[in-house]
Amino acid sequence: MSVRVDPAPFDAGAELNRFAAAQTGAGAVVSFTGVVRDVAGGLLEMQIEHYPGMTEKAIAAMVDTALDRFGLTGALVIHRHGVLGPDDPIMMVATAAPHRKDAFAAAEFLMDYLKSRAPFWKKEVTGDGTGWVASKDEDEEALDRWGGA
Amino acid sequence: MSVRVDPAPFDAGAELNRFAAAQTGAGAVVSFTGVVRDVAGGLLEMQIEHYPGMTEKAIAAMVDTALDRFGLTGALVIHRHGVLGPDDPIMMVATAAPHRKDAFAAAEFLMDYLKSRAPFWKKEVTGDGTGWVASKDEDEEALDRWGGA
Amino acid sequence: MIDVLYFAWVRERIGLPKERVETAAATVADLVAELSAREERYAAAFADLSALKVALDQELSDFDAPLAGVREVAFFPPMTGG
Amino acid sequence: MIDVLYFAWVRERIGLPKERVETAAATVADLVAELSAREERYAAAFADLSALKVALDQELSDFDAPLAGVREVAFFPPMTGG
Numbered sequence: 086m087s088v089r090v091d092p093a094p095f096d097a098g099a100e101l102n103r104f105a106a107a108q109t110g111a112g113a114v115v116s117f118t119g120v121v122r123d124v125a126g127g128l129l130e131m132q133i134e135h136y137p138g139m140t141e142k143a144i145a146a147m148v149d150t151a152l153d154r155f156g157l158t159g160a161l162v163i164h165r166h167g168v169l170g171p172d173d174p175i176m177m178v179a180t181a182a183p184h185r186k187d188a189f190a191a192a193e194f195l196m197d198y199l200k201s202r203a204p205f206w207k208k209e210v211t212g213d214g215t216g217w218v219a220s221k222d223e224d225e226e227a228l229d230r231w232g233g234a
Numbered sequence: 235m236s237v238r239v240d241p242a243p244f245d246a247g248a249e250l251n252r253f254a255a256a257q258t259g260a261g262a263v264v265s266f267t268g269v270v271r272d273v274a275g276g277l278l279e280m281q282i283e284h285y286p287g288m289t290e291k292a293i294a295a296m297v298d299t300a301l302d303r304f305g306l307t308g309a310l311v312i313h314r315h316g317v318l319g320p321d322d323p324i325m326m327v328a329t330a331a332p333h334r335k336d337a338f339a340a341a342e343f344l345m346d347y348l349k350s351r352a353p354f355w356k357k358e359v360t361g362d363g364t365g366w367v368a369s370k371d372e373d374e375e376a377l378d379r380w381g382g383a
Numbered sequence: 384m385i386d387v388l389y390f391a392w393v394r395e396r397i398g399l400p401k402e403r404v405e406t407a408a409a410t411v412a413d414l415v416a417e418l419s420a421r422e423e424r425y426a427a428a429f430a431d432l433s434a435l436k437v438a439l440d441q442e443l444s445d446f447d448a449p450l451a452g453v454r455e456v457a458f459f460p461p462m463t464g465g
Numbered sequence: 466m467i468d469v470l471y472f473a474w475v476r477e478r479i480g481l482p483k484e485r486v487e488t489a490a491a492t493v494a495d496l497v498a499e500l501s502a503r504e505e506r507y508a509a510a511f512a513d514l515s516a517l518k519v520a521l522d523q524e525l526s527d528f529d530a531p532l533a534g535v536r537e538v539a540f541f542p543p544m545t546g547g
Contacts, residue, residue, distance in 0.1 A: 096247075096251070097247075097250060097251060097254065097263075098245075098246075098247030098248055098249075098250045098251035099247055100247075101246060101247045101250055101265065101267075102245070102246060102247035105246065105267060105269070105323075108269075110271065111269060111271075112268060112269050112270075112271040113266065113267075113268060113269070114246075114265075114266070114267040114269065115264065115265065115266050115267075115341075116250065116263075116264065116265040117262065117263070117264050117334065117337075117338070118250075118254060118262070118263040118264075119261060119262060119334070119465055120254070120257075120260060120261050120262070120263065121261075122259065122260075122261040122332065133464070134390060134391055134394075135464075136388070136390055136438070136441070136457060136459070138441055139438055139441035139442075139457070142441055142442075143441075164464060164465075174254075175465075176464070176465060183271065185266065185268070185345055185547075188266075189266070189338065189341070189342050189345075192264075192338070193338050196334055196338075196465055199464055199465040200462070200463075200464060200465035201461070201462055202443070202462065203462060203464045203465070204390065204438070204457075204459065204462055204464075205462055205463065205464025205465070206390060206391035206459065206460065206462065206463055206464075207463045207464070208391070217391055217392050217460065217463075218463045219463070220460070220461035220462065220463050225461070268547055282546070283472060283473055283476075284546075285470070285472055285520070285523070285539060285541070287523055288520060288523035288524075288539070291523055291524075292523075313546060313547075324547075325546070325547060334465075345547055348546055348547040349544070349545075349546060349547035350543070350544055351525070351544065352544060352546045352547070353472065353520070353539075353541065353544055353546075354544055354545065354546025354547070355472060355473035355541065355542065355544065355545055355546075356545045356546070357473070366473055366474050366542065366545075367545045368545070369542070369543035369544065369545050373547075374543070
Protein backbone atom coordinates (compact mmCIF):
# COMPACT_ATOMS: atom_id res chain seq x y z
CA MET A 86 0.00 0.00 0.00
CA SER A 87 1.22 3.46 -0.80
CA VAL A 88 -0.48 6.75 0.02
CA ARG A 89 1.00 10.15 -0.76
CA VAL A 90 -0.56 13.54 0.04
CA ASP A 91 1.78 16.15 -1.29
CA PRO A 92 1.75 19.56 -2.99
CA ALA A 93 4.41 18.43 -5.49
CA PRO A 94 3.51 17.51 -9.09
CA PHE A 95 3.80 13.83 -9.95
CA ASP A 96 4.56 11.90 -13.14
CA ALA A 97 1.57 9.59 -13.66
CA GLY A 98 3.37 7.38 -16.18
CA ALA A 99 6.44 6.92 -14.01
CA GLU A 100 4.21 6.20 -10.98
CA LEU A 101 2.23 3.64 -12.98
CA ASN A 102 5.39 1.85 -14.13
CA ARG A 103 6.89 1.82 -10.65
CA PHE A 104 3.64 0.53 -9.17
CA ALA A 105 3.16 -2.17 -11.82
CA ALA A 106 6.75 -3.40 -11.45
CA ALA A 107 6.21 -3.94 -7.72
CA GLN A 108 3.19 -6.26 -8.18
CA THR A 109 3.36 -10.05 -7.98
CA GLY A 110 0.66 -12.21 -9.54
CA ALA A 111 -1.30 -9.29 -10.94
CA GLY A 112 -2.77 -9.86 -14.41
CA ALA A 113 -4.54 -6.50 -14.38
CA VAL A 114 -3.37 -3.00 -13.50
CA VAL A 115 -5.80 -0.07 -13.59
CA SER A 116 -4.93 3.60 -13.16
CA PHE A 117 -7.03 6.71 -12.81
CA THR A 118 -5.65 10.22 -13.17
CA GLY A 119 -7.74 13.25 -12.28
CA VAL A 120 -6.91 16.49 -14.09
CA VAL A 121 -7.90 20.10 -13.29
CA ARG A 122 -10.61 21.01 -15.77
CA ASP A 123 -11.49 24.53 -16.79
CA VAL A 124 -15.22 23.85 -16.88
CA ALA A 125 -16.64 27.35 -17.24
CA GLY A 126 -13.63 28.89 -19.02
CA GLY A 127 -11.29 31.43 -17.48
CA LEU A 128 -9.96 29.25 -14.65
CA LEU A 129 -6.73 30.76 -13.37
CA GLU A 130 -5.99 28.34 -10.56
CA MET A 131 -7.44 25.59 -8.43
CA GLN A 132 -6.62 25.72 -4.73
CA ILE A 133 -6.86 22.45 -2.84
CA GLU A 134 -7.17 22.59 0.93
CA HIS A 135 -6.93 19.49 3.09
CA TYR A 136 -6.96 18.35 6.69
CA PRO A 137 -3.42 17.16 7.48
CA GLY A 138 -3.48 14.01 9.56
CA MET A 139 -7.07 13.07 8.86
CA THR A 140 -6.43 12.97 5.10
CA GLU A 141 -3.73 10.33 5.37
CA LYS A 142 -5.71 8.28 7.88
CA ALA A 143 -8.92 8.41 5.85
CA ILE A 144 -7.16 7.38 2.64
CA ALA A 145 -5.20 4.61 4.34
CA ALA A 146 -8.46 3.19 5.72
CA MET A 147 -10.06 3.23 2.23
CA VAL A 148 -7.04 1.54 0.72
CA ASP A 149 -7.04 -1.15 3.42
CA THR A 150 -10.71 -1.82 2.72
CA ALA A 151 -10.09 -2.00 -1.03
CA LEU A 152 -7.09 -4.34 -0.70
CA ASP A 153 -9.17 -6.75 1.32
CA ARG A 154 -12.51 -6.43 -0.44
CA PHE A 155 -11.14 -6.81 -3.98
CA GLY A 156 -8.19 -9.11 -3.28
CA LEU A 157 -5.71 -6.61 -4.66
CA THR A 158 -1.99 -7.32 -4.93
CA GLY A 159 -1.45 -3.59 -4.31
CA ALA A 160 -2.90 -0.10 -4.45
CA LEU A 161 -1.51 3.41 -4.81
CA VAL A 162 -3.11 6.78 -4.04
CA ILE A 163 -1.50 10.14 -4.73
CA HIS A 164 -3.37 13.39 -4.05
CA ARG A 165 -1.97 16.88 -4.37
CA HIS A 166 -2.91 19.95 -2.38
CA GLY A 167 -2.00 23.61 -2.71
CA VAL A 168 -2.24 25.67 -5.87
CA LEU A 169 -2.76 23.93 -9.22
CA GLY A 170 -3.33 25.23 -12.74
CA PRO A 171 -5.67 24.08 -15.54
CA ASP A 172 -4.69 20.67 -16.97
CA ASP A 173 -2.49 19.86 -13.95
CA PRO A 174 -2.91 16.31 -12.64
CA ILE A 175 -4.64 16.52 -9.22
CA MET A 176 -4.49 12.94 -8.12
CA MET A 177 -4.06 9.37 -9.19
CA VAL A 178 -5.15 5.94 -8.08
CA ALA A 179 -3.64 2.64 -9.24
CA THR A 180 -4.86 -0.85 -8.41
CA ALA A 181 -3.59 -4.32 -9.32
CA ALA A 182 -5.34 -7.67 -9.05
CA PRO A 183 -5.22 -11.14 -10.60
CA HIS A 184 -8.35 -10.33 -12.66
CA ARG A 185 -9.46 -7.17 -14.43
CA LYS A 186 -12.89 -7.00 -12.84
CA ASP A 187 -11.42 -6.58 -9.36
CA ALA A 188 -8.80 -4.05 -10.46
CA PHE A 189 -11.47 -1.90 -12.14
CA ALA A 190 -13.94 -2.18 -9.25
CA ALA A 191 -11.27 -1.28 -6.70
CA ALA A 192 -10.17 1.80 -8.65
CA GLU A 193 -13.77 3.01 -8.89
CA PHE A 194 -14.36 2.23 -5.22
CA LEU A 195 -11.30 4.26 -4.21
CA MET A 196 -12.31 7.16 -6.45
CA ASP A 197 -15.85 7.23 -5.09
CA TYR A 198 -14.59 7.25 -1.51
CA LEU A 199 -11.83 9.77 -2.16
CA LYS A 200 -14.37 12.17 -3.70
CA SER A 201 -16.70 12.17 -0.73
CA ARG A 202 -14.79 10.88 2.29
CA ALA A 203 -11.24 12.21 2.07
CA PRO A 204 -11.01 15.72 3.55
CA PHE A 205 -10.08 17.81 0.51
CA TRP A 206 -11.82 20.99 -0.64
CA LYS A 207 -11.40 22.69 -4.00
CA LYS A 208 -11.59 26.40 -4.62
CA GLU A 209 -11.63 27.84 -8.12
CA VAL A 210 -10.00 31.15 -8.93
CA THR A 211 -11.15 32.86 -12.12
CA GLY A 212 -10.89 36.41 -13.46
CA ASP A 213 -14.35 37.01 -11.96
CA GLY A 214 -13.45 35.93 -8.42
CA THR A 215 -13.15 32.81 -6.34
CA GLY A 216 -15.58 30.12 -5.32
CA TRP A 217 -15.59 26.84 -3.43
CA VAL A 218 -16.49 23.87 -5.62
CA ALA A 219 -19.82 22.46 -4.43
CA SER A 220 -20.15 18.77 -3.69
CA LYS A 221 -22.43 16.86 -6.03
CA ASP A 222 -25.34 14.69 -5.02
CA GLU A 223 -24.17 12.13 -7.56
CA ASP A 224 -20.85 11.82 -5.74
CA GLU A 225 -22.61 11.00 -2.50
CA GLU A 226 -24.95 8.62 -4.32
CA ALA A 227 -21.99 6.87 -5.95
CA LEU A 228 -21.14 5.46 -2.50
CA ASP A 229 -24.46 3.61 -2.34
CA ARG A 230 -23.36 0.93 -4.77
CA TRP A 231 -20.58 -0.13 -2.40
CA GLY A 232 -22.95 -0.64 0.48
CA GLY A 233 -22.89 2.87 1.92
CA ALA A 234 -21.13 4.72 4.74
CA MET B 235 -8.13 7.43 -31.72
CA SER B 236 -5.05 5.27 -31.72
CA VAL B 237 -4.87 1.51 -32.26
CA ARG B 238 -1.61 -0.46 -32.37
CA VAL B 239 -1.27 -4.20 -32.94
CA ASP B 240 2.40 -4.99 -32.74
CA PRO B 241 4.78 -7.67 -31.47
CA ALA B 242 7.03 -5.03 -29.87
CA PRO B 243 7.03 -4.41 -26.11
CA PHE B 244 5.55 -1.08 -25.02
CA ASP B 245 6.14 1.26 -22.08
CA ALA B 246 2.75 1.62 -20.39
CA GLY B 247 3.79 4.69 -18.39
CA ALA B 248 5.19 6.52 -21.39
CA GLU B 249 2.10 5.62 -23.42
CA LEU B 250 -0.17 6.90 -20.64
CA ASN B 251 1.68 10.20 -20.42
CA ARG B 252 1.68 10.69 -24.18
CA PHE B 253 -2.03 9.86 -24.35
CA ALA B 254 -2.99 12.13 -21.45
CA ALA B 255 -0.99 15.06 -22.85
CA ALA B 256 -2.93 14.84 -26.12
CA GLN B 257 -6.37 15.20 -24.47
CA THR B 258 -8.35 18.43 -24.34
CA GLY B 259 -11.08 18.93 -21.77
CA ALA B 260 -10.57 15.57 -20.09
CA GLY B 261 -10.87 15.60 -16.31
CA ALA B 262 -10.43 11.84 -16.07
CA VAL B 263 -7.93 9.46 -17.64
CA VAL B 264 -8.20 5.70 -17.04
CA SER B 265 -5.68 3.07 -18.10
CA PHE B 266 -5.74 -0.70 -18.05
CA THR B 267 -2.65 -2.84 -18.53
CA GLY B 268 -2.93 -6.60 -18.99
CA VAL B 269 0.06 -8.67 -17.88
CA VAL B 270 0.98 -12.31 -18.66
CA ARG B 271 0.19 -14.30 -15.53
CA ASP B 272 1.75 -17.63 -14.67
CA VAL B 273 -1.49 -19.03 -13.28
CA ALA B 274 -0.58 -22.70 -12.82
CA GLY B 275 3.15 -22.19 -12.31
CA GLY B 276 5.84 -23.21 -14.79
CA LEU B 277 4.77 -20.94 -17.64
CA LEU B 278 7.67 -20.58 -20.07
CA GLU B 279 6.02 -18.44 -22.69
CA MET B 280 2.70 -17.13 -23.94
CA GLN B 281 2.19 -17.16 -27.71
CA ILE B 282 -0.37 -14.75 -29.08
CA GLU B 283 -1.77 -15.41 -32.53
CA HIS B 284 -3.99 -12.92 -34.30
CA TYR B 285 -5.81 -12.33 -37.58
CA PRO B 286 -3.98 -9.51 -39.36
CA GLY B 287 -6.40 -7.12 -40.98
CA MET B 288 -9.45 -8.20 -39.04
CA THR B 289 -7.79 -7.39 -35.72
CA GLU B 290 -7.21 -3.75 -36.57
CA LYS B 291 -10.68 -3.37 -38.10
CA ALA B 292 -12.43 -4.99 -35.14
CA ILE B 293 -10.56 -2.87 -32.59
CA ALA B 294 -11.10 0.33 -34.56
CA ALA B 295 -14.85 -0.38 -34.63
CA MET B 296 -14.93 -0.95 -30.85
CA VAL B 297 -12.99 2.26 -30.24
CA ASP B 298 -15.35 4.24 -32.51
CA THR B 299 -18.31 2.89 -30.59
CA ALA B 300 -16.70 3.74 -27.24
CA LEU B 301 -15.74 7.29 -28.30
CA ASP B 302 -19.33 7.97 -29.27
CA ARG B 303 -21.17 6.07 -26.55
CA PHE B 304 -19.14 7.49 -23.64
CA GLY B 305 -18.34 10.93 -25.04
CA LEU B 306 -14.60 10.33 -24.80
CA THR B 307 -12.02 12.95 -25.70
CA GLY B 308 -9.79 10.07 -26.82
CA ALA B 309 -8.97 6.37 -26.57
CA LEU B 310 -5.88 4.24 -27.05
CA VAL B 311 -5.57 0.48 -27.58
CA ILE B 312 -2.26 -1.39 -27.81
CA HIS B 313 -2.20 -5.19 -28.16
CA ARG B 314 0.89 -7.30 -28.67
CA HIS B 315 1.17 -10.59 -30.55
CA GLY B 316 3.96 -13.12 -30.92
CA VAL B 317 5.93 -14.66 -28.07
CA LEU B 318 5.69 -13.15 -24.57
CA GLY B 319 7.11 -14.18 -21.21
CA PRO B 320 5.60 -14.21 -17.70
CA ASP B 321 4.99 -10.69 -16.35
CA ASP B 322 5.25 -9.13 -19.81
CA PRO B 323 2.59 -6.53 -20.56
CA ILE B 324 0.23 -7.97 -23.21
CA MET B 325 -1.96 -5.00 -23.91
CA MET B 326 -3.21 -1.69 -22.68
CA VAL B 327 -6.26 0.49 -23.04
CA ALA B 328 -6.49 4.16 -22.10
CA THR B 329 -9.60 6.34 -22.15
CA ALA B 330 -10.20 10.02 -21.35
CA ALA B 331 -13.45 11.85 -20.70
CA PRO B 332 -14.72 14.97 -18.95
CA HIS B 333 -16.03 12.81 -16.06
CA ARG B 334 -14.59 9.74 -14.34
CA LYS B 335 -17.69 7.58 -14.73
CA ASP B 336 -17.47 7.67 -18.52
CA ALA B 337 -13.72 7.10 -18.60
CA PHE B 338 -14.06 4.02 -16.36
CA ALA B 339 -17.07 2.64 -18.24
CA ALA B 340 -15.36 3.08 -21.60
CA ALA B 341 -12.20 1.29 -20.44
CA GLU B 342 -14.25 -1.64 -19.15
CA PHE B 343 -16.33 -1.68 -22.33
CA LEU B 344 -13.21 -1.82 -24.49
CA MET B 345 -11.67 -4.57 -22.34
CA ASP B 346 -14.83 -6.68 -22.46
CA TYR B 347 -15.03 -6.36 -26.24
CA LEU B 348 -11.32 -6.92 -26.79
CA LYS B 349 -11.47 -10.14 -24.75
CA SER B 350 -14.26 -11.70 -26.78
CA ARG B 351 -14.48 -9.89 -30.12
CA ALA B 352 -10.94 -9.07 -31.20
CA PRO B 353 -9.33 -12.02 -33.02
CA PHE B 354 -6.49 -12.95 -30.68
CA TRP B 355 -5.74 -16.43 -29.36
CA LYS B 356 -3.39 -17.28 -26.52
CA LYS B 357 -1.31 -20.45 -26.24
CA GLU B 358 0.57 -21.31 -23.08
CA VAL B 359 3.89 -23.14 -23.21
CA THR B 360 4.96 -24.87 -19.99
CA GLY B 361 7.50 -27.56 -19.19
CA ASP B 362 4.66 -30.07 -19.53
CA GLY B 363 3.63 -29.04 -23.03
CA THR B 364 1.48 -26.47 -24.78
CA GLY B 365 -2.19 -25.64 -24.64
CA TRP B 366 -4.58 -23.08 -26.08
CA VAL B 367 -6.17 -20.88 -23.44
CA ALA B 368 -9.89 -21.62 -23.32
CA SER B 369 -12.39 -18.79 -23.54
CA LYS B 370 -14.42 -18.18 -20.40
CA ASP B 371 -18.19 -18.04 -20.18
CA GLU B 372 -17.81 -15.02 -17.92
CA ASP B 373 -15.99 -13.14 -20.69
CA GLU B 374 -18.88 -13.74 -23.07
CA GLU B 375 -21.38 -12.83 -20.34
CA ALA B 376 -19.50 -9.62 -19.61
CA LEU B 377 -20.73 -8.31 -22.97
CA ASP B 378 -24.36 -8.58 -21.86
CA ARG B 379 -24.17 -5.50 -19.67
CA TRP B 380 -23.36 -3.35 -22.69
CA GLY B 381 -26.43 -4.49 -24.57
CA GLY B 382 -24.99 -7.53 -26.32
CA ALA B 383 -23.47 -8.40 -29.73
CA MET C 384 -9.93 22.20 26.51
CA ILE C 385 -10.58 21.05 23.00
CA ASP C 386 -8.97 21.91 19.65
CA VAL C 387 -11.55 23.15 17.16
CA LEU C 388 -10.56 23.24 13.49
CA TYR C 389 -12.34 24.88 10.56
CA PHE C 390 -11.83 24.17 6.87
CA ALA C 391 -12.79 25.67 3.50
CA TRP C 392 -15.63 28.25 3.69
CA VAL C 393 -16.23 27.48 7.36
CA ARG C 394 -12.67 28.61 8.04
CA GLU C 395 -13.17 31.71 5.88
CA ARG C 396 -16.49 32.62 7.49
CA ILE C 397 -15.23 32.22 11.04
CA GLY C 398 -11.93 33.84 10.12
CA LEU C 399 -9.49 31.39 11.65
CA PRO C 400 -8.30 27.85 10.97
CA LYS C 401 -8.04 26.62 14.55
CA GLU C 402 -8.67 27.61 18.13
CA ARG C 403 -8.58 26.10 21.61
CA VAL C 404 -11.96 26.15 23.26
CA GLU C 405 -12.79 25.84 26.93
CA THR C 406 -16.12 24.04 26.96
CA ALA C 407 -18.31 21.74 29.00
CA ALA C 408 -20.48 20.89 25.98
CA ALA C 409 -21.76 17.33 26.13
CA THR C 410 -22.29 16.87 22.39
CA VAL C 411 -21.13 18.41 19.13
CA ALA C 412 -24.51 20.13 18.82
CA ASP C 413 -23.99 21.70 22.26
CA LEU C 414 -20.58 22.97 21.18
CA VAL C 415 -22.07 24.41 18.00
CA ALA C 416 -24.74 26.20 20.09
CA GLU C 417 -22.05 27.63 22.41
CA LEU C 418 -19.93 28.88 19.51
CA SER C 419 -22.94 30.30 17.64
CA ALA C 420 -23.93 32.28 20.72
CA ARG C 421 -20.47 33.88 20.85
CA GLU C 422 -20.46 35.99 17.71
CA GLU C 423 -22.35 36.54 14.50
CA ARG C 424 -19.58 35.00 12.34
CA TYR C 425 -19.99 31.68 14.18
CA ALA C 426 -23.76 31.84 13.91
CA ALA C 427 -23.39 32.49 10.16
CA ALA C 428 -20.99 29.58 9.68
CA PHE C 429 -23.22 27.17 11.61
CA ALA C 430 -26.54 28.48 10.26
CA ASP C 431 -27.25 25.36 8.20
CA LEU C 432 -25.84 22.23 9.81
CA SER C 433 -27.13 20.08 6.94
CA ALA C 434 -24.45 21.78 4.80
CA LEU C 435 -21.70 20.83 7.27
CA LYS C 436 -19.79 17.78 8.37
CA VAL C 437 -17.95 17.16 11.61
CA ALA C 438 -14.95 14.98 12.46
CA LEU C 439 -14.02 13.94 16.02
CA ASP C 440 -10.35 13.11 16.48
CA GLN C 441 -10.06 12.89 12.67
CA GLU C 442 -12.95 10.45 12.18
CA LEU C 443 -16.21 11.52 10.51
CA SER C 444 -18.96 11.73 13.09
CA ASP C 445 -22.39 13.26 13.78
CA PHE C 446 -23.68 16.39 15.42
CA ASP C 447 -25.35 14.40 18.17
CA ALA C 448 -22.14 12.54 19.07
CA PRO C 449 -20.81 12.99 22.65
CA LEU C 450 -17.62 15.03 23.16
CA ALA C 451 -16.36 13.11 26.20
CA GLY C 452 -12.67 12.27 25.70
CA VAL C 453 -12.48 14.06 22.33
CA ARG C 454 -9.40 16.23 21.83
CA GLU C 455 -9.99 17.54 18.31
CA VAL C 456 -13.21 18.63 16.60
CA ALA C 457 -13.24 19.76 12.97
CA PHE C 458 -16.05 21.44 11.04
CA PHE C 459 -16.11 21.59 7.26
CA PRO C 460 -18.37 21.44 4.18
CA PRO C 461 -18.79 18.18 2.23
CA MET C 462 -15.52 17.07 0.69
CA THR C 463 -14.74 17.79 -2.96
CA GLY C 464 -11.45 16.01 -3.59
CA GLY C 465 -10.55 13.49 -6.26
CA MET D 466 -12.58 -19.14 -55.59
CA ILE D 467 -12.54 -18.18 -51.98
CA ASP D 468 -9.73 -17.71 -49.45
CA VAL D 469 -10.22 -19.88 -46.38
CA LEU D 470 -8.20 -19.05 -43.26
CA TYR D 471 -7.72 -21.08 -40.09
CA PHE D 472 -6.50 -19.84 -36.71
CA ALA D 473 -5.32 -21.30 -33.39
CA TRP D 474 -6.20 -24.98 -32.90
CA VAL D 475 -8.29 -25.04 -36.07
CA ARG D 476 -5.14 -24.14 -38.00
CA GLU D 477 -3.16 -26.79 -36.13
CA ARG D 478 -5.76 -29.51 -36.62
CA ILE D 479 -6.17 -28.83 -40.34
CA GLY D 480 -2.43 -28.31 -40.74
CA LEU D 481 -2.37 -25.11 -42.71
CA PRO D 482 -3.14 -21.42 -42.12
CA LYS D 483 -4.79 -20.62 -45.44
CA GLU D 484 -5.92 -22.14 -48.70
CA ARG D 485 -7.82 -21.17 -51.83
CA VAL D 486 -10.95 -23.21 -52.27
CA GLU D 487 -12.99 -23.73 -55.43
CA THR D 488 -16.53 -24.04 -54.17
CA ALA D 489 -20.15 -23.52 -55.14
CA ALA D 490 -21.30 -23.69 -51.50
CA ALA D 491 -24.26 -21.42 -50.85
CA THR D 492 -23.67 -20.95 -47.13
CA VAL D 493 -20.87 -21.28 -44.60
CA ALA D 494 -22.45 -24.52 -43.37
CA ASP D 495 -22.35 -25.90 -46.92
CA LEU D 496 -18.65 -25.00 -47.18
CA VAL D 497 -17.98 -26.70 -43.83
CA ALA D 498 -19.77 -29.84 -45.09
CA GLU D 499 -17.69 -29.84 -48.30
CA LEU D 500 -14.42 -29.42 -46.41
CA SER D 501 -15.35 -32.05 -43.79
CA ALA D 502 -16.07 -34.56 -46.59
CA ARG D 503 -12.57 -34.06 -47.99
CA GLU D 504 -10.38 -35.47 -45.26
CA GLU D 505 -10.49 -36.63 -41.67
CA ARG D 506 -8.46 -33.65 -40.40
CA TYR D 507 -11.17 -31.26 -41.67
CA ALA D 508 -13.93 -33.42 -40.19
CA ALA D 509 -12.06 -33.40 -36.86
CA ALA D 510 -11.60 -29.61 -36.91
CA PHE D 511 -15.26 -28.99 -37.74
CA ALA D 512 -16.70 -31.75 -35.52
CA ASP D 513 -18.25 -29.31 -33.04
CA LEU D 514 -19.36 -26.08 -34.70
CA SER D 515 -20.59 -24.72 -31.36
CA ALA D 516 -16.88 -24.48 -30.42
CA LEU D 517 -16.09 -22.43 -33.53
CA LYS D 518 -16.61 -18.96 -34.88
CA VAL D 519 -16.58 -17.77 -38.46
CA ALA D 520 -15.73 -14.43 -40.04
CA LEU D 521 -16.73 -13.40 -43.56
CA ASP D 522 -14.48 -10.76 -45.12
CA GLN D 523 -13.13 -10.04 -41.61
CA GLU D 524 -16.53 -9.53 -39.95
CA LEU D 525 -17.92 -12.01 -37.42
CA SER D 526 -20.79 -13.93 -38.97
CA ASP D 527 -22.85 -17.14 -38.64
CA PHE D 528 -22.69 -20.62 -40.08
CA ASP D 529 -25.98 -20.12 -41.91
CA ALA D 530 -24.78 -16.91 -43.63
CA PRO D 531 -24.70 -16.92 -47.46
CA LEU D 532 -21.29 -16.96 -49.20
CA ALA D 533 -22.35 -14.97 -52.27
CA GLY D 534 -19.78 -12.22 -52.92
CA VAL D 535 -17.57 -13.27 -50.02
CA ARG D 536 -13.84 -13.38 -50.76
CA GLU D 537 -12.42 -14.45 -47.39
CA VAL D 538 -13.77 -16.94 -44.86
CA ALA D 539 -11.98 -17.54 -41.54
CA PHE D 540 -12.60 -20.28 -38.98
CA PHE D 541 -11.34 -20.04 -35.41
CA PRO D 542 -12.15 -20.83 -31.78
CA PRO D 543 -13.61 -18.14 -29.48
CA MET D 544 -11.16 -15.28 -29.00
CA THR D 545 -8.96 -15.11 -25.91
CA GLY D 546 -7.17 -11.77 -26.23
CA GLY D 547 -6.97 -8.97 -23.75
